Amino acid sequence: MTITATQQTELPVDAALRARAGKVIPSGMYGHMNVTLMPAGFPQFYAEGKGNRLWDVDGNEYLDFMCSFGPMISGYANPVVDAAALAQQKRGDALGGPTARMVELAELMVDTVAHADWAMFAKNGTDATSLAVTIARAATGRKKLLKGGTAYHGxxxxxxxxxxxxxxEDRANIIDFEFNDLASLEAAAAEAGGDAAAIILSPFRHDAPGSTDQYIVDPAFARGVRALADRIGAVLIMDEVRTGFRLHTGGAWEPLGIEPDLTAFSKAMANGYAISSVVGIDSLRQSAADIFATGSFWYAGAAMAAAIANIGLLTATDTPAQMNRVGQLLRDGLQSQAAAHGFTVFQSGPPAMPFLRFEDDDSLATAAAFTAAAVRRGVLLHPAHNWFLSTAHTEADVAWALERTDDAFAETRTLFG
Amino acid sequence: MTITATQQTELPVDAALRARAGKVIPSGMYGHMNVTLMPAGFPQFYAEGKGNRLWDVDGNEYLDFMCSFGPMISGYANPVVDAAALAQQKRGDALGGPTARMVELAELMVDTVAHADWAMFAKNGTDATSLAVTIARAATGRKKLLKGGTAYHGxxxxxxxxxxxxxxEDRANIIDFEFNDLASLEAAAAEAGGDAAAIILSPFRHDAPGSTDQYIVDPAFARGVRALADRIGAVLIMDEVRTGFRLHTGGAWEPLGIEPDLTAFSKAMANGYAISSVVGIDSLRQSAADIFATGSFWYAGAAMAAAIANIGLLTATDTPAQMNRVGQLLRDGLQSQAAAHGFTVFQSGPPAMPFLRFEDDDSLATAAAFTAAAVRRGVLLHPAHNWFLSTAHTEADVAWALERTDDAFAETRTLFG
Incomplete structure (x- = not known):
């Protein structure tokens, strides 16, 4: 195995932008797209995206498996989605009121998501989870939220x-439970007494960032969650902000035959255009109407037109199956390569949202070295967060990536003896 | 005075969309763009916007004085702003990280807003006010917020x-005061004891919806607010979500020589593209870096490109002066017309954000009748919320509007004897 020349070793334009950003943005960058704690080689600033490829501001090209942390699902600059958005933008985006796209998109959400009888739209995933919690509290007249201890919901x-x-006080009404642990959920419910407004969880455990495996939901746990919610009269809120349209377009637990009462969607709805949605069952419709819910840009048409076009693409064929199939190829290839290079890796989560962990790597040092070696070779992964597949990723792309990850494992082996 | 034929009396396409919306959107619509409580004649759904004109889904044209409740400031479909956004959209919007536009926009905010040493960006105005409050609490280690009793901050x-x-618990740390009433603010500060994290207020009192006048800030109150914040060590947060770039591009209290510590912007920043910002002083930079702040679409480039182009337009000339001058023409004309038709009206707020109230009209019945008569004649106003001027409104537009509002006052007079 020869290690090929790295694609990029210096990022001078990126470095210049970081220096400027350091003066006018707190710590130079914030949130999940801040790479100051990432290994060297990860660019901070990007110039362009097309299909599954990204170009950084220094002109380096990457096969991207992060998909903007989820929003990209149909390929960057998807022509169908972008044409729909642009056509609406030219007629009007933020107008004196909503456009017909809002009704069409609500109808599409109700048609697409099994449990949805109505839909509301906002901008951030956090808007959608917050609206869901507010609706649940309004409907139940209760305060407590049962939530996975380390889960992220906004x-x-x-x-x-x-x-x-x-x-x-902000956190006074949160009671934690452990995912896939019905006893811990029962204990949380008992602690809430009669005051549990909602159980909120993601369809599988995808806590991030960190070095802990993702857990696919145990069907018995899923059934138990639904039964417990019904028994105690709590609203079951599914947070599909990260998973929506990648696992099952009708709702992530649809294959299990289990329906939540409210679901929050956002990231991948419109292939990158800013939108989120909460959908719900008929019995929560009035509470959804009664709460205070608004935002300056929530009614704007262009992102709704993009969502309609994008959901149309995603439901025309079984795109989750496609993404999972291609993701499984990547997973299988990485597993073989790791073993060949003497690494034990644990891969978890759905193949369309893969997570790879090295054995005995709580510090993430090995993951950092591997992903840094990969990114320098043009394969964009993340050491501490799940990755994302899109419909723009093909078998050929996985083969292209695996050529480079093989070298990245080899380089990592040289660093870890 | 003859009452001309009304422009529109029926809105069949709008009615059909409302019927569909009633099935898939809670109560058919939500938030500030819900017109179900508005007088008949106000369309719910719009098809197009261009300059200062809107077209509803039935094809009726309106001269619009609501500007999408603030976001539109440079005219709907402004070619300069839209070209900048589209050029960025084609290269990339939500990518693997931010684009160079984020640095450029942060630099522009720091250059434009007098007190700004740094900037962060989000999507909703609520994001910006919430970030500001969080930064203030992080910086002070305190909990209490002093807030205008009926003011809207998100x-x-x-x-x-x-x-x-x-x-x-969500509201446990809010202490109310009255705008322009320094004694009430002193009392609120006393109630907070040593635990006042922030004073949050808008640059003038623009509580809405309702029938209460807007109050321009008393300079002595503004100076007192600043002095009190300094004395008690609280952060002074200016909520310019609604006012930003319409009153003074350098900050609304800049003409008074008074600078807040943090300012929240959103609506008009990018002429309708979804973006918001919190800017702050250097001593709050580290707290801004330390808090948790992120959103899936907060780094996306197209809205930032739009904001850069739009702020460029707004600062190239003294656009607030222009909007206030044209707004004053509208105000003067309405005042004369109202008197001629035997109505006493009170107009308040800056002329670029006018509010008109009829005497003895707490029920808003007269305001509803007048604005309904106006909208049927093609002039879009609001009975219970301030209106907005834009740079796309000219003296000729005001003359066009006043021809129709004269008839609207006449019709209102026939209804109120």
Whole structure:
């Protein structure tokens, strides 16, 4: 095995932009797209995206398996989605009120998502999870939220993983449980007494960032969650902000025959255009109407036109099956390569949203070295967050990636002896 | 005075869309763009916007003084803003990370807003006010927020005007004061004891919807707010989500020589593209870096390109002066017409964000009749919310509008004897 010349070793334009950003953006960047804690080689700034490829501001090309952390699902600059958005943008985006696209998109969500009888739209995933919680509290007249202990359900004061700047009161009504652990959920429900407004969870455990495996849901747990929610009169909220349209277009637990009461969608709905949605069952319709819910850009038409076009693409064929099939090829290839290079890796989560962990790598040092070696060779992965497949990823792309990850494993082996 | 034929009396396409929406959207529509409580004649759904004109889905044309409740400031479908957004969209919007537009826009905000040393970007105005509050709490280690009693600062559980679905804990740390009433602010500060994290207020009192006048800030109150914040060590947060770039591009209190510590912007930043921003002083930079702040679409480039182009347009000339001058013409004309038709009206707020109230009209019945008569004649106003001027509104447009509002006053007079 020879290690090929790395694609990029210096990112001078990126470095210049980082220096400028350091003066006018706190710590130079914030949130999940801040790469200051990532290994060297990860670009901070990007110039272009097309299909499954990204180009950084220095002109380096990447086969991208992060999909903007989820929003990209039909390929960057998808011509069908972009044409729909542009046609609407030219007629009007934020107008004096909503456009007909809002009705059409609500009808499409109701047609697409099995449990949905109605839909509302906002901008952030956090808007959708927050609306869902508010609707649940309005409907039940209760306060407590049962939530996975380390699960991420949004960037607001209730949910976000860093309490700095929030108050104890903001988090006073959260009771934690463990995913796939019905006993812990029962204990949380008992702690809530009669005051459990909602159970909120993701369709599988995808806590990030970190070094912990993802857990596919145990069907018995899923059935138990539904039964418990019914028994205690709590609203079951499914947070599909990260998973939506990648696992099952009708809802992630649809194959299990289990329907939540409310679902929050966002990231992949419109292939990158900013939109989110909460959909729900008929008995929660009035509470959804009664709460205060609005935003300046929530009614704008272009992102809705994009969502209609994108969901049309995603439901025309069984695109989740396609993404999972291609993701499984990547997974199988990485597993073989890791073993060949003497690494034990654990891969978890749905193949369309893969996560790879090295054995005995709580510090993520090995993951950092491997993904840094990969990104320098033009394959964009992440050391501490699940990756994402899209419909723009083909078998040929996986083969292209695996040629380079093989070299990345080899380089990582040289670093770890 | 003859009453001309009304422009529109029936909205059949709108009615059909409302019927469809009633099945798939809670109560058919939600939030500030829900017109179910508005007088007949206000369309719910719009098809197109160009300059200062809107067309509803039935093809009726309106001279629009609502500007999408603020976002439109440079004319619908402004060619300069749209070209900038489209050029960026074609290269990439939501990519693997931010584009160079994010640095350029942060630099532009720092150059444009007098007190700004740094900038962060999000999607909703609520995101920006929430980030500001979080930064203030992180910086001070305190909890309490001093807030105008009926002021609107966002749609989240802390701020929104309807507590349904929020918890008492969500609002436990809010202490109210009255705008332009320094004694009430002093009392609120005393109630907070040493625990006041922030004072949050808008640059003038623009509570809505309702029948209460807007109050321009008393300079002595503004100076007192700044002095009190300094004295008690609270962060002064200016909510310019509604006012930003319409009053003074360098910050609304800039003409008074008073600078806040943090300012939230959103609506008009990008002429309708979804973006918001919090900007702040250097001493709050580290707290801004330390809090958890992120969103899937917060780094996307197209809305940032639109904001750069739009702010460029707004700062090339003294556009607030232009909007206020044209707004004053509208105000003067309406005042004369109202008197001629035997109505006493009170007009308040900056002329670029006018509010008109009829005497003895707490029920808003007269305002409803007048604005309904106006909208049927093609002039889009609002009975219970301030209106908005844009740079696309000219003296000729005001003359066109006043021809129709004269008839609208006449019709209103026939209804109220």
């Amino acid at each position: 960037a607001n004061a209730w949910f976000n993983p860093n309490p700095l700047g929030s108050t104890p | 749609a989240n559980a802390w701020f929104n005007p309807n507590p349904l679905g929020s918890t008492p």
